[in-house]
Amino acid sequence: DTAVSQTPKYLVTQMGNDKSIKCEQNLGHDTMYWYKQDSKKFLKIMFSYNNKELIINETVPNRFSPKSPDKAHLNLHINSLELGDSAVYFCASSQDPIQPQHFGDGTRLSIL
Amino acid sequence: QKEVEQNSGPLSVPEGAIASLNCTYSDRGSQSFFWYRQYSGKSPELIMFIYSNGDKEDGRVTAQLNKASQYVSLLIRDSQPSDSATYLCAVKSSSNTGKLIFGQGTTLQVKP
Numbered sequence: 001d002t003a004v005s006q007t008p009k010y011l012v013t014q015m016g017n018d019k020s021i022k023c024e025q026n027l028g029h030d031t032m033y034w035y036k037q038d039s040k041k042f043l044k045i046m047f048s049y050n051n052k053e054l055i056i057n058e059t060v061p062n063r064f065s066p067k068s069p070d071k072a073h074l075n076l077h078i079n080s081l082e083l084g085d086s087a088v089y090f091c092a093s094s095q096d097p098i099q100p101q102h103f104g105d106g107t108r109l110s111i112l
Numbered sequence: 113q114k115e116v117e118q119n120s121g122p123l124s125v126p127e128g129a130i131a132s133l134n135c136t137y138s139d140r141g142s143q144s145f146f147w148y149r150q151y152s153g154k155s156p157e158l159i160m161f162i163y164s165n166g167d168k169e170d171g172r173v174t175a176q177l178n179k180a181s182q183y184v185s186l187l188i189r190d191s192q193p194s195d196s197a198t199y200l201c202a203v204k205s206s207s208n209t210g211k212l213i214f215g216q217g218t219t220l221q222v223k224p
Binding site: 042056101102104 | 144146148150156157161209210212213217
């Protein structure tokens with residue numbers, strides 16, 4: 001069973017559209033994260049939730065909105081997609097904010 | 113100065129040799145350090161974490177930490193072609209959010 005799973009794996013869409021990426025973890029972890037990895041492979045934190053509470057909210061456009069319906073799920077909604085949003089988005093989870101993080105397989109977002 | 117710095121490489125070593133990957137960080141208060149391996153097109157995979165000064169060994173891999181010098185390294189003994197990947201150094205921030213800050217990664221090539 002996949003520990004941290006993301007859907008979809010690939011997302012190709014037009015500029016200006018709104019899209020969502022879903023993440024689920026079955027590890028019983030309390031903390032979940034969204035990262036963005038750009039074309040230069042630089043991995044940067046976007047958001048983190050601990051027990052459904054937002055604890056990290058980096059400087060990202062407010063077109064990006066995370067939602068955590070429960071501890072096992074953290075979704076990412078993106079409004080008005082722009083060319084610069086093209087990247088791989090990784091979800092991760094950890095037992096708590098201190099413990100090591102485990103990553104999902106990533107969602108490759110391509111904006112046409 | 114970048115918060116976490118790595119030489120992007122590529123670092124090329126012959127099969128069977130020792131690969132040495134280095135990382136420096138700027139946050140003196142950081143207490144937790146992680147190494148992730150990322151194969152091309154795949155997600156980051158945790159291979160080592162270290163919290164205390166000194167060495168930590170796990171199989172062919174040793175992590176070394178020197179907090180006074182703000183330096184962490186990863187040694188891979190008896191390198192194999194399957195070790196060829198990008199190695200990401202990650203440092204947990206001393207801020208109360210505990211966010212993980214990644215270096216740009218070092219690409220390792222192990223030649224048969």
